[in-house]
Amino acid sequence: MRKKIVVLTGAGVSAESGLKTFRDSNGLWEGHDVMEVATPQGYANNPTLVLNFYNQRRKQLFDVSPNKAHIALVALEKFYDVSIITQNVDDLHERAGSSMVLHLHGELLKVRSSIDPDVIIDWKNDLNLGDTCNKGSQLRPHIVWFGEEVPMLDKAIEITQNADIIIIIGTSMQVYPAASLVQFTPTQSPIYFIDPKPNISPSAFENLIIVQKTAAIGVPTVVADLIDRAL
Structure with missing residues (x-):
């Protein structure tokens, strides 16, 4: 065996x-305060900013090996x-x-339903406001943010x-x-x-x-x- x-x-x-590593020495991630882009509160306050942030991270994946x-x-x-x-x-x-x-x-190349965490979808393109799952809820990055289980x-x-x-x-x-x-x-x-x-x-x-x-x-x-x- x-x-x-x-x-x-x-x-x-x-x-x-x-x-880039999760945080630089100044506590920022790609120039953003982590609390703005990696917490449920940040997403609730400015979903467009958060979605765009992960869209850029997703694009980076295709430039590395x-x-x-x-x-x-x-x-x-x-x-x-x-x-x-x-x-x-x-x-x-x-x-x-x-x-x-x-x-x-979580995974950058997946997104999930905002109301049902078990609805997970493979995703390689930009994720925008208005992109919904089959239950009609906004899709969000399949990322475990600070404060989440x-x-x-x-x-x-x-x-x-x-x-x-x-x-x-x-x-x-x-x-x-x-x-x-x-x-x-x-x-x-x-x-x-x-x-x-x-x-x-x-x-x-x-x-x-x-x-x-x-x-x-x-x-x-x-x-x-x-x-x-x-x-």
């Missing part, structure tokens, strides 16, 4: 493909049972070829609880509830933490392995080592 690897990814993975980190993770699937749990809303893991990707915070969290916890190995890439693991996932890792499971500026103590977990490299360099290195162990 193949070992289970759970990969937790954040903005640092997408950044190396040319997508998966990087070496995304591609390396695909190779693991030949030797391990791999699940990726990402905080990212892009589709770069899927485009690289990963077959099991769970998006904690994370519907995929329970599933993510279930996946993490069964991990033989954890790989954390490009995330500070300080944004909750996503940051709590690592607490559900089985005690004996090794945890690889790949980050050029790791903000985690070497003693934080019993089997912690810190790889102080960028995702595009560190992930292929770790993947190559894990494949060697599986051979």
Whole structure:
């Protein structure tokens, strides 16, 4: 039986493909206050601004490609049972070829009904006021905004609880509830933490392995080592 690897990814993975991280050092996202474009209140106050903001983010996706980190993770699937749990809303893991990707915070290439969160539609074009679902309600970005529940969290916890190995890439693991996932890792499971500026103590977990490299360099290195162990 193949070992289970759970990969937790954040903005640092997408950044190396040319997508900006969620917030710059000044607390802004693409020049906007996060509270204006990533909260239910912001959407209620100015839906046109919010829709246009995500239209621009959606367009950016078509100008970027998966990087070496995304591609390396695909190779693991030949030797391990791999699940990726990402905080990212892009589709770069899927485009690289990963077959099991769970998006904690939603997906840019999907929209959903404003009145029924289970009505989710694939969407690659601009989303405008007046675009409605089959129930007549305005469609909104399929993004989990601040203050909203994370519907995929329970599933993510279930996946993490069964991990033989954890790989954390490009995330500070300080944004909750996503940051709590690592607490559900089985005690004996090794945890690889790949980050050029790791903000985690070497003693934080019993089997912690810190790889102080960028995702595009560190992930292929770790993947190559894990494949060697599986051979």
